[in-house]
Amino acid sequence: MAALPAKERPVRRRPRSPAGGRGHEPEAPLATGPFGHPARRNCLEFLPPGGTQRCLATGAGAADSLLGTRSKPGEAATCCAGALASRPLPRQPRPRASRHPCPWHYLHVSGSHDSLAPTCLRARLHRRGGGSTPDMASAMTDRNPRAAEASGTYTYTSRPRAVPCQRRRYRDSLLQPVEEPMNYGNIMYDRRVIRGNTYALPTGQVPGQPDPLELQRQQQARRRALARKRAQAQLRPRTPEPVEGRKHVDVQTELYLEEIVDRIVEVDMECQTDAFLDRPPTPLFIPAKTGKDVATQILEGELFDFDLEVKPMLQVLVGKTIEQALLEVMEEEELANLRASQYKYEEIRNVELAEVQRLEEQERRHREEKERRKRQQWEIVYKHNETSQKISARAFAQRYLADLLPSVFDSLRNSGYFYDPVERDIEIGFIPWLMNEVEKTMEHSMVGRTVLDMLIREVVERRLNSYERKEDTQPSMRSDDVFSGPGTVKDPSVSLELQEPTISQQPLLDRDSSQTIPSQERRPMEEWDPVWQNDQGELKESGGEELSQPEGSWEPGNHSAAGQ
Amino acid sequence: MPLPDTMFCAQQIHIPPELPDILKQFTKAAIRTQPVDVLQWSAGYFSALSRGDPLPVKDRIEMPVATQKTDTGLTQGLLKVLHKQCSHKQFVELKDLEKKWKNLCLPVEKFRAILELDPCDDKMEWIKFLALGCSSLGGTLNTAMKNVCEILTADPEGGPARIPFDTFSLIYQYLASLDPEISASETETYLATLREKSESRKNGMIGLSDFYTGKTSG
Numbered sequence: 140m141a142a143l144p145a146k147e148r149p150v151r152r153r154p155r156s157p158a159g160g161r162g163h164e165p166e167a168p169l170a171t172g173p174f175g176h177p178a179r180r181n182c183l184e185f186l187p188p189g190g191t192q193r194c195l196a197t198g199a200g201a202a203d204s205l206l207g208t209r210s211k212p213g214e215a216a217t218c219c220a221g222a223l224a225s226r227p228l229p230r231q232p233r234p235r236a237s238r239h240p241c242p243w244h245y246l247h248v249s250g251s252h253d254s255l256a257p258t259c260l261r262a263r264l265h266r267r268g269g270g271s272t273p274d275m276a277s278a279m280t281d282r283n284p285r286a287a288e289a290s291g292t293y294t295y296t297s298r299p300r301a302v303p304c305q306r307r308r309y310r311d312s313l314l315q316p317v318e319e320p321m322n323y324g325n326i327m328y329d330r331r332v333i334r335g336n337t338y339a340l341p342t343g344q345v346p347g348q349p350d351p352l353e354l355q356r357q358q359q360a361r362r363r364a365l366a367r368k369r370a371q372a373q374l375r376p377r378t379p380e381p382v383e384g385r386k387h388v389d390v391q392t393e394l395y396l397e398e399i400v401d402r403i404v405e406v407d408m409e410c411q412t413d414a415f416l417d418r419p420p421t422p423l424f425i426p427a428k429t430g431k432d433v434a435t436q437i438l439e440g441e442l443f444d445f446d447l448e449v450k451p452m453l454q455v456l457v458g459k460t461i462e463q464a465l466l467e468v469m470e471e472e473e474l475a476n477l478r479a480s481q482y483k484y485e486e487i488r489n490v491e492l493a494e495v496q497r498l499e500e501q502e503r504r505h506r507e508e509k510e511r512r513k514r515q516q517w518e519i520v521y522k523h524n525e526t527s528q529k530i531s532a533r534a535f536a537q538r539y540l541a542d543l544l545p546s547v548f549d550s551l552r553n554s555g556y557f558y559d560p561v562e563r564d565i566e567i568g569f570i571p572w573l574m575n576e577v578e579k580t581m582e583h584s585m586v587g588r589t590v591l592d593m594l595i596r597e598v599v600e601r602r603l604n605s606y607e608r609k610e611d612t613q614p615s616m617r618s619d620d621v622f623s624g625p626g627t628v629k630d631p632s633v634s635l636e637l638q639e640p641t642i643s644q645q646p647l648l649d650r651d652s653s654q655t656i657p658s659q660e661r662r663p664m665e666e667w668d669p670v671w672q673n674d675q676g677e678l679k680e681s682g683g684e685e686l687s688q689p690e691g692s693w694e695p696g697n698h699s700a701a702g703q
Numbered sequence: 704m705p706l707p708d709t710m711f712c713a714q715q716i717h718i719p720p721e722l723p724d725i726l727k728q729f730t731k732a733a734i735r736t737q738p739v740d741v742l743q744w745s746a747g748y749f750s751a752l753s754r755g756d757p758l759p760v761k762d763r764i765e766m767p768v769a770t771q772k773t774d775t776g777l778t779q780g781l782l783k784v785l786h787k788q789c790s791h792k793q794f795v796e797l798k799d800l801e802k803k804w805k806n807l808c809l810p811v812e813k814f815r816a817i818l819e820l821d822p823c824d825d826k827m828e829w830i831k832f833l834a835l836g837c838s839s840l841g842g843t844l845n846t847a848m849k850n851v852c853e854i855l856t857a858d859p860e861g862g863p864a865r866i867p868f869d870t871f872s873l874i875y876q877y878l879a880s881l882d883p884e885i886s887a888s889e890t891e892t893y894l895a896t897l898r899e900k901s902e903s904r905k906n907g908m909i910g911l912s913d914f915y916t917g918k919t920s921g
Contacts, residue, residue, distance in 0.1 A: 440710065440711070442711075443710045443711055443712070445710065445716070448710075448712070448713040448716065449713070449716055451713065452713060452716060452718070456718070456722075456723065456726070457726075459723075460723060460726045460727045460730050461730050463727055464727050464728075464730035464731040464734060465730075465734060467727075467731055468731050468734045468735055468764070472763065472764055475762075475763055475860065478859065478860065478861070479859070479860040479861035480861060481861070482858075482859050482860060482861035482862040483861035483862075485862070486861065486862055486863050486912070489863075490912065
């Protein structure tokens, strides 16, 4: 147990151990394995003879030491002191350093915790993920182990460097999502860093807290396993020794040949701006001077001639001023001209507008006058037309009516609308009365005749009677008279035959005369009114009778009756 | 950083910042006015500028520049300049006027000739002098009145150039009284007709188109 920590020491303090010359990477051999090329190469660098063996040994030793620290932290601390005493190397400040946790010494806590091993593992992982630069940097800082040893203190420094970006700004490729490992986290979250008051820190491990027996057993088992492994490695069939004159060479059996380089592949990137953009002007070619240099001293202010120097300025001033003044004057003149002509045109326009209004008014008046005159003329023409039409119509009507009037009068006269009132009175009033009177007179005369007949009859009868008496006396003669006697008495017509020729002859005569005379008068009316004619005829007849009556009537009594 | 006493290069020459502007205005005025004697005119210009008086500068370039060789040298534009300078007072000192006359590079003989038309001493009514100047521009009485209108009017250039009828009649009567050929009754009747016209139409203003029927101005 005592030897183990002693062995552990040098490994833990890598800078001081010969193998630790490779810097702070005890993990590298562990990670790549004992036969890893980089490890071997590094070993070769520092330890030319039998590097491989030593490297293996150191690797194993490192592993052992780590295990040891984990198994016996408390003892490690105590053994440390012992080792210090046994070794001549100046290690006095070491325990103090271990007690005092410094964040830059990441292996400071020698046997302080049993949680050291996990943290170490994690640290190793970090280192591996961190790429080559930090390792290189640390290796460079500790390149000279002797110097470190001479200084006598363990130091670890890492160069300040830019924190790589946490996340890529752009994607490299879609197929290959890049996992950016976090290289360095915040140190305040590091579990190895003690926070808070260091006095209250439980630095001293409580003895006997982990079971020592179990630890020992585990260690033994591990050692056994290691020994077994080693034995297996020795038992493995190896390539036979090379023939005389030859030697083994490492050959890659990988599918693709890979160049193994010591140096990290570096790629030079360059960025160059365009050559012609900011290219400075080509310097004037100055031929190499010939001849002698002659110097003249010039006093202050000697070279400056104000009149000369001010000339270009004045030229510019005057020239510019005049030019600008000319321009402005021209411009203003142009504007003023424009404005003036505008006003002039406006004035002309005003005048013309007034004229136009005047003309329009005149035109309007003329048009009205024309309209009025036209209307007047139209009226005149219309009236003229009307008058002429009226005249023509009148003439036509006159001509038309000229034929119509006599015919109308004729027809009217023919239809009896124009009559003689005396004649009409006679016709309507007198003639019927006359007829009545005639009838009466005729009746009277008939009655008178009848009475006369009766008288005659009586007379005749008396005479007959007297005759009979006489006949009685003279019977023969009297028989004829008796025979005709009764016949005449019975038929008045026969008895009247005596008077008849006078009566019947007269009307005949009258009728003839009446027929001849009216025929001349009434010829146009014959067709129109036969009744009238008849009436006339009767009238004439009666008139004839009447005229003849006084002659025919033999009784004055009748005539007086008719006059009534 | 204060400049060193001695000058080494042209960059040390200091130009007063107001100089270019003054120079430019002056140049413009000179180009516009086209004085015969630039030096004389410049003296008048800068003295007026320093006193704050109206500057002897024409408003517009007059293209037919009076040369004083064939004509009198007096132009309407120059009369306008004089009017601008003198019209703020009713009476104008003859000395002052003569000085201004000279500053415009006009011959003094002409000034005397004008004054001889209506002799007076020491002081003169400006409007009368203007009327005399207009009449000396040449032409008839009507042309003179046209010039008077164009100078006195407040209308923009090219406009109807109207002036109050009272002023018009005053100047017309004054000019007519100096002319022996025009009788007073003639003037009266003419003015009466014009007055009727102007009062009926333009509320007491009389324009160019009312009395001037010659070829149009400008």
